[in-house]
Amino acid sequence: MRIIRAKDYEDMSRKAAAVLAAQVTVKPDCVLGLATGSTPIGTYDCLAQWCKEGVLDFSRVSTVNLDEYRGLDHENDQSYYYFMNKNLFSRINIDPAHTHVPNGMEPDPEKESKRYEELIRSLGGIDIQLLGIGHDGHIGFNEPNSFFDKYTHCVDLTEMTIEANKRFFASADEVPRQAYTMGIGTIMHARKLLMIVSGEDKADIAAAAFCGEVKPEVPASIIQFHPDVTIIGDEAALSKIPE
Template identity: 60%
Template sequence: MRIIRAKDYSDMSRKAANILSAQVIMQPDAVLGCATGGTPVGIYRQLIEWYQRGDLDFSEVTTVNLDEYRGISRESEQSYWHFMHSNFFDHVNIAPERIHLPEGSNLNAQEVCRAYTEMIRSVGGIDLQLLGIGTDGHIGFNEPNTVFEMDTHCVDLTESTVEANKRFFARKEDVPRQAYTMGIRDIMQARRVLMVASGADKAKIVRQAFFGPVTPAVPASILQIHPDFTLIVDQEAAAEI
């Protein structure tokens, strides 16, 4: 495990974007695992800036997103499909056929999860997976549990996750209660994993996840045993380590 300390959110975003851009430059046909939420937005903005300057080319890149809400269409402004296009995909030259997210509008969970697991294998696995971390230690939508869920699966979202995501919806009641997410095995099989954590509200879980026991009660803790894991934290998120 490698820990990189950043001064603030902007510095964290730039440091993470440096790692992602290096992956694309050194491996133009890389498979990038993408994440949603507020934390990665600064990373995507930096990558867009470098692309617009002519420093990056995403034409051969394949993207595989961590998750999508169940029961939500791609056309919805709250879907992760929409989030990724508005914050990243629409601003760079990623080929549409190389973009992959779980099909949230399909309510057949078994079908969606099986197809997504097979898709990850068909593209040769993930070269670099970007992650955030929830205040309860969830990665993707892998919530605290008694076991590590292995493959892509449908999950019931915890109240803390619904609370954290309600800012993206008009009302808390509109937040979906289920999601499709990559499993822990999907994430752990990525050749490299990069996590970003920002803000004082992440300090406690950063300490628990990476300086405590490996346990499914803190899903991110499994990353302690990943062979190529980098954590980038700003000063606030690093306050307890």
């Protein structure tokens, strides 16, 4: 595990973007695992700018996203497909057919979970997976549990996650109660993991996840067992982790 301390959010975003850019440069037809939420927006801004400047070429890249709300279609402005298209895909020269997000409109959880796992395998696996971390330690939508979910599945969102995400909706009542998400096993099969964390409000969970006991009650703690993981955080987020 490599922990890189950034000065602030902007510095964290540039450093994370540089890691992803290096992957694209070394392997132009790589498979990027991507994440949503407020934390990676700065990283996506950097990637889009570098593509615009001609520094990066995404024409042969494929992407797979961690998760999607169940019940939201691609046109819904709160869907993660919409988020990714707005913040990254529409701003880079990637083939839309090579961008993949779980199908939130599939009513059969078993069918969609199996389809998404087979899709990832058909692409040859994920070269590098970008991750954020929730206040309760969730990664993707893998919530605190008594066990680690292995594969893509449909999950009931916790009240903490619903509360954290309600700022994106008109009210908490509009936040979907379920989502499709890659499982912990799916995430851990990525060849590399890149975790980004920002803000003083993430300091406690960052310390627990990166330095504490590995347990399913803190899902992100599992990354301690991955052979190639890089954590990039700003000073506030990493303030409770020893140098």
